[in-house]
Amino acid sequence: MRIRATVAAVSGALALSAFAAPAAQAEDAPKPDSLSAFAGQAPADEIVGDTKITNVVVNGGKAIVLGTTAAKTYTVSVTATDPSGIEDAYVDLWHGASAEEADNWLLPNEEAATCTASSATTSTCKLTITVDPQIDLYENSFAGTWKVTAAALGKDGDMIWKDAYKTHQVQRYAKLTVNASPEPVVKGKTITVTGKLSRANWETSAYAGYTKQPVKLQFRKAGTSTYTTVKTVTSSSTGDLKTTVTAASDGYWRYSFAGTSTTPAISAGGDYLDVR
Known part of the structure; x- marks a missing residue:
């Protein structure tokens, strides 16, 4: 087994802290009742026997998105198979170049997963992970791609662990606003569409402008259901958006941001403009 230190605060009954043990002692340790016992001292991509993981789902396949203050709880699941059946499974998320040098971890709340068998050999096991941006995401650099650890334990003691x-x-989390003016406006006259793109700053627990980002200005004619892109505007050094267009007909104006690896896509609610 490889030793890896973990420093995390985990809500619920389980609290795991960093620890280390000599390799020989780890080898002689009794087999755990659940895979959570490995959270601080885990095998490195270890496979014992014929247990296999066939699927891992975090938050229903959607990104984990956090604002500045509210903690959120996400469901994670592992589908695994073993001829003897599945006893337990485990998921955590970690950030860094490698598991040995990870600078942050998001650990499950439960000591053991809740496993539901779909057959004598296959089960889907669920856990939850609670993320508090003020505790767990204390650096903006944590936004982006995390690795997902997955493990499964067969009823016969076989196991698989993938770092x-x-x-x-x-x-x-991002916010996007829009305002089209003047209102009402005479057809053919120029209107100004302003707005702001901002996102959570985990280091200050406030929202700040997302700068130098391409944002689409879109229009939906009254009585229709589809927005059409009119032009692309780049957010300023403070995240502000401003452009002018010609008023042609009644309808809704909005800004729409496609998102980045660190910030989700978002569209402002349409601002109705009365053209006379």
């Missing part, structure tokens, strides 16, 4: 089974995005 980086897949990757998952952890992102900073």
Whole structure:
């Protein structure tokens, strides 16, 4: 086994802290009742026997997106198979170049997963991970791609542990506003559309402008359901957006941001403009 230090605060009954043990002692340790016992001292991509992981899902496949204050709890699941059946499974997320040098971890709340068998050999096991941006995401550099550890334990003691089974995005929540004026406006006259793109700053627990980002200005004519892109505007050094267009008909104006690896896509609610 390889030793790896973990420093994390985990809500619920389980609290795991960093620890180390000599390799020989780790080898002689009794077999754990659940895979959570390996959270601080884990095998490195270890496979014992014929247990296999067939799928891992974090938050239903959607990115983990956090604002500045509210903690959120996400469901993670492992589908695994073993001829003897599945006893337990485990998932955590870690950030860094390698598991040995990880600078942050998001650990499950439960000591053991809740496993539901779909057959005598296959089960899907669920856990939850609670993320508090003020405790767990204390640096903006944590936004982006995280690795997902996945493990499964067969009822016969066989197991599989993968340090980086897949990757998952952890992102900073974004806000986007829009205002079209003057209102009402005469057809053919120029209107000004302003707005602001901002996102969570985990280091200050406040929202700040997302600078130098391409944002689409879109229009939906009254009575229709589809927005059309009119032009692309780049956010300023403070995240502000401003452009002018010609008023042609009644309808809704909005800004739409496609997102980045660190920030999710977002569209402002349409601002209705009365053209006369």
